[in-house]
Amino acid sequence: MGTEFNISESKLQTGDPKSAHVIVCGNEKGGSGKTTISMHMVVALLKTGYRVATIDLDSRQRSFSRYIENRRNWARLNRLQLELPDHFELNRSTRDSANESDSEDFSRFANILAEIERSHDFVVIDTPGSDNYLMRLAHSLADTLTTPLNDSFIDFDVLGKVDAKTHEIYDISHYAMMVKEARRQRRIADSRMLDWVVVRNRLASLSSRNQVNLHNSLKELSSKLGFRVADGISERVIFREFFPMGLTALDDLDHETLGTRPTMSHLSARQEIRQLLSALKLPIDDRGKRRADARRVWLDSAFKPLEIPDIFAD
């Protein structure tokens, strides 16, 4: 188990023009817990005193945006002081040509990042459970990528293919290849590695053979793909109950805030989320500024035409 998320250690010094650290929550598998975990990361960071901006790239479902709207409404209705991020939604371009629409998506995204990266410490980006240009772009800009994974080999399959008998991994799947490519592009731009953390979600309370097999396969895949595995989040009804109120396990656990009596499950969930935040090892020093500078260079160069050496000319 990880250590507690350390509040005093993680305060940024005020007045320092550091740039935002980009956390992307992604997994091509739908329903793995991206929005739920994004919202918990956001509230954890806000409660620690960080300035947090959020971007919803899932323009069809808008669950992240809805979660934040619900939080605002719940606070107003009950006269509560609930922390809120500065939120942005990015609707995908509807241009006919793929090139034009990618280019428009790119400049909208770059504009939002330019607007927030100096004024915020963290940007948390929630992505859809499907592959598209914006989702890939977000992955290539991530400093930390959090991938929630349900405790099932169906969900594991988006990362790697597992032999039914030996449980050995014999192939890398589409999403994992996409992250590999995002990493490669990032390395070319600023020679940095994105920190990829897979979070097991909806863990059953009783250990099973499936859990053990999955743990072993993840361990094998983590060394092949270069991700870390964080301690998991258990399956808890309260995670499903939080959404309409926009609450998280990190909010005050009293009747006034929750509208009901807190339970042991609230306390355990809070503990797990704190351990997750600690496991993410988010940066708190000058590296943040250097990363953002490199990101700007990458954004500036990404849509420039390739320079073709003379030997390829007609």
Ligand SMILES: Nc1ncnc2c1ncn2[C@@H]1O[C@H](COP(=O)(O)OP(=O)(O)OP(=O)(O)O)[C@@H](O)[C@H]1O
């Ligand atoms: N640890 C958990 N325990 C119980 N329910 C959970 C847990 N994590 C997520 N859920 C529930 O699972 C469902 C899917 O979660 P969520 O919407 O966060 O996933 P997602 O990856 O964002 O989905 P999508 O790909 O559709 O955007 C939701 O109903 C959510 O409340």
Ligand SMILES: [Mg+2]
């Ligand atoms: Mg979602």
